[in-house]
Amino acid sequence: MRISPAGPESSDLLSSDLLSPDLYEESQYAVRNMHSLWQDLRKQDGLPLQRTPDGQEFFAALRHADVFEVLNDPATFSSAYSTMLTVRGDGDVAAGAAIHLTDPPLHPAIKRVFTPLMTAQAAQRLERGITDRMSELFDTLRGRESFDFCEAMVTLPMTITGLLMGIPQEEWAVTGRATVRAMGGVDAAESERQRRIELFQAHTTIMSVLGNVLEDAPPADSVSGRCPATAEVVGDTTGRDVPLLNAYAFLMGANPTVPQTINQMLIMLAEDADLWSWFTRQEETDQRFVDEALRWASPVNHVLRRTTGDSLVAGTEVPAGSLVSAWIASANRDEEVFADPFRFVPDRSPNRHLAFGLGVHRCIGQHVAAIGMKIFFDLWRKNVRSVALDGEPGHLISNFLNGVVCLPLAVAWK
16 A cells, blocks of 8 residues: 555544455555554554454554554464464464464474574675675666566565575576465456465465475575474474475565565655655665664554453453454554654654564564665665656555555666
8 A cells, every 4th residue: 555654634434444455455545544544543442343354353453552562472462373364264274383373482492493594693694695686686777767666676585585595596586476466465457266366376386486495405504494493393293394384484474574665665765855865865774764664664564363361452351262453554653652653754763663573473584674675775875866756656455465566667877
């Protein structure tokens, strides 16, 4: 969905339905009302009770304090069911096996398998390689005055995570496209049948690529190379392929955040002359800019939890077994935490954004992602003299991922 720096107008929606894909369309009307709806719901007491089209009830946490409480208490708000509202019923097929669908003590045990690859120090060691690969990608664009950034840069996230994942470079393009499609967005021109077919094909493509990688004995210092160890940690006896499920979890966690944050920022830089002027005057990109970009883009709209016992949140009694959706995109615009939240402040500090999650489930790849974004923005500043939109961006219609699928740019190169 399009993010407007003008801020939300008064909500005129007749329903507070947070799931309807229609609310996440790319029209300006839908954008204004989605943020208005979140803002209006934040002002209400307690947690709103919502209902899915199939009748499943769920509570919605929208204020920063409430989202913080839900995400910071895995003992009460379990991840071992699903992280997406679109996955309900018996829960996710990877529940209890994949790193993001487990709770302590199993979750930290799985995380320890991969932590040596993901520390701040490890990320710094990756910096040179990421810079070289991303520079090569920039070179393929140099001289092109007009292009769709999403298509031209489809391998952008893989320049950061491809080698870390252990995925061969010849698979980067197809993997990059498939991960965006697999997030389950809706194309208004598609039938429901066609959407389901393409969703199945995307998941099949990813599983095929990762399955081949795991069979080919990937490097021990890659994520795929460490995934086999998760089978022993989980001790699964159901016949599920635990290494494959964890490889899939890492890929799907890594690929959306970086490119979608960059996409949303390029829209801002193309439309805001003052921000572009500020950006070009900086010698290098610092962490404050990256944090504000993450807050602003909030690539993941919500994450889902299920309660393990009766709880009380914001004065609302939440029975055991309830679904609770934590709306990160709403929390990152909470007026109680962020001054002037609908304005992009490039040096905002402090910045308590929740784009990487919180607590034990805070994104394990946050340091790698942050360095990747810094490198991109430094290269963009170094190589681009000016940028403008060359048409209307196309936005993913999804209640889960705030994504851009088409970004036509007009660029003048240095």
